[in-house]
Amino acid sequence: MGTEKYFEYYILGIAYWNYVEAVWSSIFALRYYMRTGQLEDTLLTPLTPLEYILGWSLLGIAVTTITSLPLVALAVIMGVIGAMVSGVAVSVVVFLLSITASFGLAYLIFGLTLVIREGDEVVSLIGNMAPLIGGLYFPITLLPGPLRYLSYVFPFTWGVDVLRALLTGSRPIFGVREELLILFVLTLLYLMLGVLSYKFLERTMRRKGIQGF
Template sequence: MTSLIAVFAVFSRNIRTAIRYPLGLANTVLFTPLYQMVLPTLLLGAAFLVNGNASGLEQTAGTDDLPGWLMLGMAVSAWIIGVITTVAVDLQSGRATGTLEIQWTGGVRPTVLTFGSALAGFALTTLASLLLLVLAVFLLGARFRLEGLPVALLISLVMLVAVTGIALALAALILLIRRGDAVLDILGYVIAIFSGIAFPVVVLPGPLFAFSLVWPTTWGLDLLRHALIDSRTIFPEPTMWTFFLLESALAFIVGMFLFSRAVRVIRRHGTISQF
């Protein structure tokens, strides 16, 4: 019960903080994804349409719904980067203000507190992603299947587990190397890109294709697209679900282990609040 209260407290704190700065929130979760990823990718894809049809996408992914395909990729990208950033910012601000050590002596495990940060990041980026998907339908002509919504909701919940695990693993890196902002940004975007947010991963050469399959977000995004726009999955659907669930669980377990190990290391060395 105490852990749930702590998770809710951290979650509500992050939501309240975001609401206090609406322009910053809109820039982070909406405008930045739009001008950095959505619009350039969409315009580049539109430049290669053949008679108005995305024939290349149809051959590789089994759908010609370019706006819907790309917008779902952007939604998953927002989840990955949003959760990682929220967790990292909470840790870094806590160290900078000297409050992190106080939080960690309150009787609640640091991992539990980090769950609240991850959940807040996921909730905020989900709202922004839903807005982007609505805009895609009314302005770009995306065609989403309403009957796929229950499956999409299940995929989203499993994706929360996956990206939380990834965020915990990268948070461990932040705790150990401290000034790791640049590394965090690079790794977040690498994971998003190789999850197939802007291109079908099947076009990658062998080693890079294998690297993309390491990430549970690759499997989840492919299943999400299959559920909502009826695109073709990389492998048969049972195989996709098996690897998605297994890799998501593994990412969460590994992330928890690495984060807990990093917490023990910095406590032992007395560097919780040091830079």
């Protein structure tokens, strides 16, 4: 595992995943509009789908911050916040990259749900699988080979690993600099793929008249 501070290791993972989940919750909001037949009206308003997802994500982040105060208090008691002071700048950068990458991934998944009628099940499957293979509960180095390689495609795998290395002194998978570079590349990739795929799929669905379009 590379750390003797498993409790801090686990708390940090939980807090981090709460923010990722807050961004992903925007998908379920849009899926709700699809099920109730309100998606078309929603997309015809002055706000773009990108602005809707961004707004819901920011609201989720604000709510998560408030509900995470007990975890912050626990971290202060355990001295995690004190360890954070020395690496606060890098930690903030990692957090922002992680949220941006998760936002792009959420946008990509929502675009795919426009052509998959069982979109809720797909999102739930990814959401339930991601924390298990993304290093939330234990290091991904303990995963079997195929699952470990799959975990590499998730941006939060690298985000939480870097944060843990900075704040708890755990051993990173590769190295902090290397993982920061990987996280940056994945952030750009998912943001670009998310926007492009959604625009393509939206045009396709409007033309075919499927899923409320």
